[in-house]
Amino acid sequence: MKVAIEGEVRTLVAVWFEDNVVKIIDQRKIPESVEVFKARNSDDIAFAIKDMVVRGAPAIGVTAAYGLALAKMNGEDMESAVRKIGSTRPTAYDLFKAIRYMKENNYDMNAARRYANEISGRCRKIGEYGNELIPENGKILTHCNAGALAVLDWGTALAPIRFAKMEGKNPFVFVDETRPRLQGARLTAWELAQEGIDHAIIADNAAGFYMRRGEVDLVIVGADRIASNGDFANKIGTYEKAVLAKENGIPFYVAAPGSTFDFSLKSGDEIPIEERDENEVLFVNGKRLGPEESRAKNPAFDVTPAKYVTGFITEYGIYKPSELSQMKAKIERDLFMRV
Known part of the structure; x- marks a missing residue:
C-alpha cells in the first residue's frame, strides 16, 4: 500500500x-x-x-x-x-x-x-474479480476497515475499489465511521486518501439515508468468519447495512479469502462473538460519554444471515451463498487452504 x-x-x-x-x-x-x-x-x-x-x-x-x-x-x-x-x-x-x-x-x-x-496474492485476486462489479463512477459503501491494513496489502473490500481506481473508473466511497473504535473514519479513510480515491466519511446511522436516495450502487464489506451456509461475522453494524441494502434493492457483497471460510460451522449461530471492554464505548479520546453511573455493552461483531448476501468475492471467483459448496470443493483441492 x-x-x-x-x-x-x-x-x-x-x-x-x-x-x-x-x-x-x-x-x-x-x-x-x-x-x-x-x-x-x-x-x-x-x-x-x-x-x-x-x-x-x-x-x-x-x-x-x-x-x-x-x-x-x-x-x-x-x-x-x-x-x-x-x-x-x-x-x-x-x-x-x-x-x-x-x-x-x-x-x-x-x-x-x-x-x-x-x-x-489471494487478496489481489479478490480485487481483480470484484472490480468487475464496480461501474464507471460507481458509488460504494463500506463498513469498518477491510483494506491493506486489515490484510497485508491490497485489502479485501477495498481491493476491488483500488483496481477500479487504477482502471480510471473514478469510484466514490461512502466510509462508515464504525463506532466505537472508528476503524472506518481513522483507517479506511486514511487508506483511501493515500491512494487518491474519492470518499466521504459518514456517521454509521447515515447509510440508510444515502441508500434511500439512490446514491449507493453497491455495498462491499469484509468478514472475520464465514459459516458453510453463508452466514458471516463482521464488525458490529454490518448486519444493519445488509438489511438496509436488501430493503433498498442494493447489491451487498462480502470480500474475503478462502482462509476466512469456516466450513466446520453449519451457520452463523455457531460463530463465537468477541465482547470487548466497555470503556471502548464509554470513552472517546479519553473523555467519558454519558453519566458516571451508566455501563456499556460492546460486542465487537455481529452475524449477518446469508439471505442478505448477493455474493462472496473470493480468490476463486464470485459465489452466491447457495454456491458455496462449489467453493468448498476448490478449497479442498487447494494445497495451501487444505491445512
Missing part, C-alpha cells in the same frame, strides 16, 4: 519480519502518525493482536504466523506460545487457520513468509 511519510511516498505492507522482530504498522496511531510496533516474542505478538495494534482477520493470521515462527527462533515453549496467541481474538477465523498452518510446517519462518505472500 502507498504511505506518505514526511512528504515521501513509500510502499509498505501491514506486517513483516525484519531484523529478528515482527514489525507491524501500529493501527492505533493512524491517522495521526505512522509508527511501527516491534514484536520480539510471543507476549508482544499476543498483545499486538489483543490490543488491536494489528486488526483485520487476514492480518491477524499473518501476525500469528510470524509470531509463532519468532517464538520457535527464540526457543520458547511452543505449546504456551500457541495457547497465548490463540486466545487473543476468538471470532477471526484466519487466526486459527494460521496456527494450524504453522503447526503443520513446524513453525518455520519460511512457512510464515509463504503464508503472508499467499494471503497478499
Whole structure:
C-alpha cells in the first residue's frame, strides 16, 4: 500500500519480519502518525493482536504466523506460545487457520513468509474479480476497515475499489465511521486518501439515508468468519447495512479469502462473538460519554444471515451463498487452504 511519510511516498505492507522482530504498522496511531510496533516474542505478538495494534482477520493470521515462527527462533515453549496467541481474538477465523498452518510446517519462518505472500496474492485476486462489479463512477459503501491494513496489502473490500481506481473508473466511497473504535473514519479513510480515491466519511446511522436516495450502487464489506451456509461475522453494524441494502434493492457483497471460510460451522449461530471492554464505548479520546453511573455493552461483531448476501468475492471467483459448496470443493483441492 502507498504511505506518505514526511512528504515521501513509500510502499509498505501491514506486517513483516525484519531484523529478528515482527514489525507491524501500529493501527492505533493512524491517522495521526505512522509508527511501527516491534514484536520480539510471543507476549508482544499476543498483545499486538489483543490490543488491536494489528486488526483485520487476514492480518491477524499473518501476525500469528510470524509470531509463532519468532517464538520457535527464540526457543520458547511452543505449546504456551500457541495457547497465548490463540486466545487473543476468538471470532477471526484466519487466526486459527494460521496456527494450524504453522503447526503443520513446524513453525518455520519460511512457512510464515509463504503464508503472508499467499494471503497478499489471494487478496489481489479478490480485487481483480470484484472490480468487475464496480461501474464507471460507481458509488460504494463500506463498513469498518477491510483494506491493506486489515490484510497485508491490497485489502479485501477495498481491493476491488483500488483496481477500479487504477482502471480510471473514478469510484466514490461512502466510509462508515464504525463506532466505537472508528476503524472506518481513522483507517479506511486514511487508506483511501493515500491512494487518491474519492470518499466521504459518514456517521454509521447515515447509510440508510444515502441508500434511500439512490446514491449507493453497491455495498462491499469484509468478514472475520464465514459459516458453510453463508452466514458471516463482521464488525458490529454490518448486519444493519445488509438489511438496509436488501430493503433498498442494493447489491451487498462480502470480500474475503478462502482462509476466512469456516466450513466446520453449519451457520452463523455457531460463530463465537468477541465482547470487548466497555470503556471502548464509554470513552472517546479519553473523555467519558454519558453519566458516571451508566455501563456499556460492546460486542465487537455481529452475524449477518446469508439471505442478505448477493455474493462472496473470493480468490476463486464470485459465489452466491447457495454456491458455496462449489467453493468448498476448490478449497479442498487447494494445497495451501487444505491445512
